[in-house]
Amino acid sequence: MSGPVADEPILSVRNLYGRIAGQQVVEDVSFDVPATGVTALLGRNGVGKTSTIKSILGLIDRTGEIRLAGERIDRAPTHRIVQRGVAYVPEDREVFGSLTVAENLRLAERDRSPRRELVASLFPDLEARREQRAGTLSGGQQQMVSLARALVNENRLLLVDEPTKGLAPRIVDEVADALAEAARTAPILLVEQNLLVVRRLAERVVVLSSGRVVFTGSAAELLDDHDRVQRFLGVHDEREAA
Amino acid sequence: MDTLILLVITGLGLGALYFLVASGLSLIYGLMGVLNFAHGAFLTIAAFLGWEAGRRISDGTWTGLVISALVGILVGATVAVLTEVLIIRRLYERHIEQALVTVGISLAAVALFEGIWGTDPIYTDRPAWLTQTTEILGARIPNDRFVLIACAALVLGGIVLFLRKTRYGLIIRAGVENRHMVTALGIDVRRSFTLVFAIGGAAAGLGGVLASVYYGYVSAHLGSVLLIFAFIVTVIGGLGSLTGAAIASVLVAVLQQFANFYLGGTGDLVVVVLLAAVLLIRPRGLMGKAA
Amino acid sequence: MTAKSLRLVIGGILLVVALAVLPLLAIDIPGVLPGPTYTPGTLQLLAFALLIAALALTYRMMFGLAGLLSFGHALFFAAGAYGLAMTLEAFGPAEWPSALVFTVSIAVTLVLGFVLAATVGALALRVTGISFAMVTLAFAQAGSVLIRRNPGSATGGDEGLALDTSNVPPELVGVVDTRNLYWVALGILVLVYLIVLWVEKSRAGHVAEAIRENELRVRVIGLRPYNVKLLVFIAASVLASVAGMGYLLLQSGAAPRIATADFTLTLLVIVVLGGVGARWGAIVGGIVYTLLDQRLTALAGSDAIAALPDILRVPLSEPLFILGTLFVLVVLFLPGGIAGLPARITTGRKQHPAEPEETVDA
Ligand SMILES: Nc1ncnc2c1ncn2[C@@H]1O[C@H](COP(=O)(O)OP(=O)(O)OP(=O)(O)O)[C@@H](O)[C@H]1O
Ligand SMILES: [Mg+2]
Numbered sequence: 001m002s003g004p005v006a007d008e009p010i011l012s013v014r015n016l017y018g019r020i021a022g023q024q025v026v027e028d029v030s031f032d033v034p035a036t037g038v039t040a041l042l043g044r045n046g047v048g049k050t051s052t053i054k055s056i057l058g059l060i061d062r063t064g065e066i067r068l069a070g071e072r073i074d075r076a077p078t079h080r081i082v083q084r085g086v087a088y089v090p091e092d093r094e095v096f097g098s099l100t101v102a103e104n105l106r107l108a109e110r111d112r113s114p115r116r117e118l119v120a121s122l123f124p125d126l127e128a129r130r131e132q133r134a135g136t137l138s139g140g141q142q143q144m145v146s147l148a149r150a151l152v153n154e155n156r157l158l159l160v161d162e163p164t165k166g167l168a169p170r171i172v173d174e175v176a177d178a179l180a181e182a183a184r185t186a187p188i189l190l191v192e193q194n195l196l197v198v199r200r201l202a203e204r205v206v207v208l209s210s211g212r213v214v215f216t217g218s219a220a221e222l223l224d225d226h227d228r229v230q231r232f233l234g235v236h237d238e239r240e241a242a
Numbered sequence: 243m244d245t246l247i248l249l250v251i252t253g254l255g256l257g258a259l260y261f262l263v264a265s266g267l268s269l270i271y272g273l274m275g276v277l278n279f280a281h282g283a284f285l286t287i288a289a290f291l292g293w294e295a296g297r298r299i300s301d302g303t304w305t306g307l308v309i310s311a312l313v314g315i316l317v318g319a320t321v322a323v324l325t326e327v328l329i330i331r332r333l334y335e336r337h338i339e340q341a342l343v344t345v346g347i348s349l350a351a352v353a354l355f356e357g358i359w360g361t362d363p364i365y366t367d368r369p370a371w372l373t374q375t376t377e378i379l380g381a382r383i384p385n386d387r388f389v390l391i392a393c394a395a396l397v398l399g400g401i402v403l404f405l406r407k408t409r410y411g412l413i414i415r416a417g418v419e420n421r422h423m424v425t426a427l428g429i430d431v432r433r434s435f436t437l438v439f440a441i442g443g444a445a446a447g448l449g450g451v452l453a454s455v456y457y458g459y460v461s462a463h464l465g466s467v468l469l470i471f472a473f474i475v476t477v478i479g480g481l482g483s484l485t486g487a488a489i490a491s492v493l494v495a496v497l498q499q500f501a502n503f504y505l506g507g508t509g510d511l512v513v514v515v516l517l518a519a520v521l522l523i524r525p526r527g528l529m530g531k532a533a
Numbered sequence: 534m535t536a537k538s539l540r541l542v543i544g545g546i547l548l549v550v551a552l553a554v555l556p557l558l559a560i561d562i563p564g565v566l567p568g569p570t571y572t573p574g575t576l577q578l579l580a581f582a583l584l585i586a587a588l589a590l591t592y593r594m595m596f597g598l599a600g601l602l603s604f605g606h607a608l609f610f611a612a613g614a615y616g617l618a619m620t621l622e623a624f625g626p627a628e629w630p631s632a633l634v635f636t637v638s639i640a641v642t643l644v645l646g647f648v649l650a651a652t653v654g655a656l657a658l659r660v661t662g663i664s665f666a667m668v669t670l671a672f673a674q675a676g677s678v679l680i681r682r683n684p685g686s687a688t689g690g691d692e693g694l695a696l697d698t699s700n701v702p703p704e705l706v707g708v709v710d711t712r713n714l715y716w717v718a719l720g721i722l723v724l725v726y727l728i729v730l731w732v733e734k735s736r737a738g739h740v741a742e743a744i745r746e747n748e749l750r751v752r753v754i755g756l757r758p759y760n761v762k763l764l765v766f767i768a769a770s771v772l773a774s775v776a777g778m779g780y781l782l783l784q785s786g787a788a789p790r791i792a793t794a795d796f797t798l799t800l801l802v803i804v805v806l807g808g809v810g811a812r813w814g815a816i817v818g819g820i821v822y823t824l825l826d827q828r829l830t831a832l833a834g835s836d837a838i839a840a841l842p843d844i845l846r847v848p849l850s851e852p853l854f855i856l857g858t859l860f861v862l863v864v865l866f867l868p869g870g871i872a873g874l875p876a877r878i879t880t881g882r883k884q885h886p887a888e889p890e891e892t893v894d895a
Contacts, residue, residue, distance in 0.1 A: 094420060339868070341663070346861035349799075349853055349857035350854045357848060470670065513671075518656050518672075
C-alpha cells in the first residue's frame with residue numbers, strides 16, 4: 001500500500017450499499033471526504049443520509065469499499081473504526097440519559113490525554129452541570145454533550161449528523177461555532193438541513209437522492225444555483241430552510 | 243405480631259435468593275437482550291460443586307460452608323463465562339436464537355445433573371447455628387434467614403458500587419441504555435457482555451449454595467424452580483433494572499409468604515396474579531426503561 | 534390450482550392413507566420402532582408421536598407464523614387433557630346415554646380451553662417479545678402448580694388423573710383397541726393440520742406473518758396487530774387442547790408432567806429441530822423427537838451403555854441431555870432445522886450463523 005499522499009481524501013466511499021431490516025436504504029453511494037475542511041452531506045428527508053453515516057461506521061449492515069486514509073475499514077466492527085480516530089455525533093444526540101454529564105464525557109474519552117480544557121472552553125454551560133443527569137438537560141445542552149463526547153478526543157474525522165436539528169437560532173450559532181473550531185483540527189462530514197450553516201461551514205457538498213449520489217462539488221456552486229437547490233433539497237433558498 | 247415478623251423475615255430471606263438469581267438475569271437482559279434460561283443451571287451446578295467441595299473438606303461446619311460458597315461463586319462465574327464465550331457470542335444480536343440455545347443448555351444440564359447426582363434431593367449438613375432460631379420481638383426466626391439476607395445485601399451493595407465506581411460499571415450502565423452508542427464511542431461492548439455473565443453467574447452461584455442452606459438439600463431441579471420466580475421478579479421489577487429486581491424480589495417473596503400463610507398456600511398463584519396486575523397497569527415493570 | 538399444489542395435495546392424501554393403513558401392515562423397522570406396526574406397543578408410540586406432531590404444529594403456528602414465543606403452550610395441552618378427564622368424572626347424568634355424555638364433555642372442554650386461551654392471551658399479548666415469553670411462562674407455571682396442588686382432589690396431584698372410562702366409547706378403551714386410538718390420533722393431526730393451514734392462508738394469517746416481519750408497518754396501514762395476534766393465540770391454544778384430549782384417551786390418564794414449563798420447552802425444541810420455516814417441519818420434528826426420545830430411553834437402559842465408563846455412560850443414559858445438546862447444535866449450525874435441509878443441500882450454501890470476527894457490531 002502506498003503511503004499517505006498530500007491530496008489523498010481522509011475518507012473514500014465506493015459503491016456503498018446499506019440495509020436495515022432487509023431493506024435497501026443506501027444504494028451504490030460513492031464519494032470522497034477531503035482531508036481538511038467541512039464536507040456537507042445533503043438531501044431531502046429520508047433519502048438515506050443518516051443511513052450512509054451509519055453504514056460507514058458499521059452500525060448497519062453494509063457492503064462496499066470504505067477507506068479511512070487509504071486503509072479499508074468496511075470489514076471492521078464499529079468500535080475499531082472509532083478507535084482509529086472517527087468520532088460520531090448522531091442524529092438526535094443519543095446521550096446516555098441515566099448517566100451524568102461528567103459520566104457521558106468520561107465514557108467517551110479514548111485518548112491518554114483527553115482534551116478536557118478544550119471541551120470546557122467550547123461548552124462552558126456543561127461545566128456547571130457536570131453532575132446533572134444528561135436525560136434532564138435541554139435539547140441544546142444535550143447536543144453540547146454529544147459534540148463534547150466527540151471533541152474530547154483527537155480525531156482524524158468527525159461524522160456529525162444534523163447537529164442543529166430542533167435548536168433555537170442562538171444555540172444553532174453556538175453549535176456552528178463549535179464545529180468551525182473543530183474543523184480546524186479535523187475534517188468533518190456534516191449532515192445539515194440548515195443551509196445557512198452549510199454555507200458558513202462547508203466547502204464541499206455531496207447530495208443524495210433516494211439513496212444515491214446526485215451531485216458532488218463546491219458548496220458555493222450548489223447554493224448559488226437556485227434551480228438545483230430547489231430540485232435536490234426541495235427548498236427555494238437557504239433562508240427558507242433555516 | 244410474631245407471625246407477621248416471621249413471615250416478613252422469611253420473605254426477605256426467600257427474596258434474597260430470588261434477587262441473587264434475578265440480578266444477573268436482569269443485567270444480562272438489560273445489556274444484551276438475552277433471556278438466559280441457563281441461569282438456573284449455573285445455580286444448580288454451583289450448588290452441587292460447592293456442596294461436594296465443602297463436605298470433603300469440612301462437612302457441616304462454618305469452614306465447610308464458606309468453602310462451599312467460594313467454590314459456588316467461582317463455579318457459577320466460570321460456567322457462565324464459558325457459556326457466553328463459547329455459545330452465546332456465536333449468535334451475537336440474534337436474541338431469539340440466544341434464548342433458544344440457553345433453553346437447550348438448561349434442558350441438557352438438568353438431565354446431566356440427574357445422571358450424576360440422581361433425581362432425588364440430597365440432604366446437606368449445615369453448621370448447627372443455622373438450624374436454630376433466634377427470637378426477635380417474640381418471633382422465632384430460623385437463623386439461616388439472616389445469612390441469606392446479609393449475603394444478598396452484600397451482593398446488591400457490591401454490584402451497585404461496581405456499577406457506580408468503575409469504568410466497566412459505567413460501560414454496563416451506558417450499554418443497558420443504548421448499546422450501539424457505546425460501540426460508537428469506540429468501546430468493545432462485547433467485553434462487558436462476558437463481564438455481566440461473570441457477575442450474574444457468580445451471584446447465581448452464591449445463590450445456589452445459599453439455596454441449599456435454605457432448603458436443606460441440593461437437587462438437579464434447584465435452579466429451575468428459582469429461575470421461574472426470578473423471571474417473574476425480573477419482569478415485575480423492570481427488565482434491566484437492578485434496583486427494580488431488588489425491590490420486586492422482596493415484594494414477590496413477602497407476598498408469597500403471606501399468601502401461603504393466610505390464604506391457604508396460594509402463594510405461587512398470588513404471585514402470578516401480581517404479575518398480571520403489574521402488566522396491566524405498567525407493562526414495563528416497576529423500574530424498567532420505557533419500551 | 535397449480536400443478537405443483539395439486540401434486541402436494543395428492544401427495545398429502547397418499548401420505549395420510551399410508552399412515553392410516555399402517556396398523557393393518559406388519560412393517561418392522563428395527564432400531565426405530567419397538568416392534569411391527571400392528572402391535573399395540575408400536576401403535577401406541579406412533580399415535581403418541583402423531584399427537585405430539587399435532588401439538589408441535591399448533592405451537593409452530595404461534596411461533597413460526599406470528600412470531601409469538603410462548604413458554605406456556607403446555608398449559609392448553611394440559612387443559613385439554615385434564616379438562617376432559619375432570620368433566621368426564623365430575624359430570625354425567627345417569628339417564629344420559631354415554632355417547633352423549635362423552636360428546637358434551639368434549640364440547641365443555643373445548644369451551645373451557647377457549648375461555649382460558651382468550652383470558653391468558655388477552656393479558657399476555659399486552660406485552661411483546663421476551664416479556665410475552667415470561668408472562669406466558671408464569672401463567673403456565675400457575676397452572677402447573679395448581680395441578681400439583683390437587684385442589685379438591687380434582688387433578689390427582691403428582692399421581693396424575695386416571696381416565697374414568699364409564700362414559701368413553703368402548704372402542705377407545707383398552708389395549709386391543711390401540712388401533713382405534715391410533716386412528717383418532719391421526720384424525721386429530723389431519724384436523725389440526727387443515728385448520729392450521731386454513732388460518733395461515735386466511736387474511737388474518739397473512740397479517741400475522743406481516744406483523745412478525747414488521748409490526749410497525751402493519752400498524753401504519755391501520756390494522757390492530759393485537760387482535761390478529763390474539764386470534765392466532767386462541768386458535769393455536771384451542772387446537773392444543775384438542776391434542777390434549779387425544780393424549781388423555783391414548784394414555785388413559787393425564788400426568789402433571791404435561792403442564793410443566795419443561796414440556797413447553799420440549800415443544801420448542803421439537804419445532805426448532807423440525808424447522809420453524811415449514812409446517813411439515815413441525816410434524817417431522819414431533820415424530821422424530823418422540824421416536825428419538827423413546828429409542829434413547831431404551832438405549833439408556835441397554836447393556837452396551839451400562840458397560841461404558843462413567844464419563845460416557847452418565848451423559849448417554851440421559852435422553853434429555855442428548856436431545857438438549859442436539860438442540861443447541863441445531864440452533865448453532867442448522868438454523869433452518871430439518872425442514873431447511875433440502876434447501877441447504879440443493880443450494881449448497883453454507884450459512885453459518887456465527888459472525889466472522891471482523892464484521893458489523895450492530
Ligand atoms: N429502523 C428502520 N426500519 C425501516 N426503515 C428504516 C429504518 N431506519 C431508516 N429507515 C428508512 O431508511 C430510509 C433512509 O433513512 P435515513 O434516516 O437514512 O434518512 P435521512 O436522509 O437521514 O432522513 P432525515 O433527513 O429525515 O434525517 C428512510 O426511508 C427510512 O424510512
Ligand atoms: Mg437523518
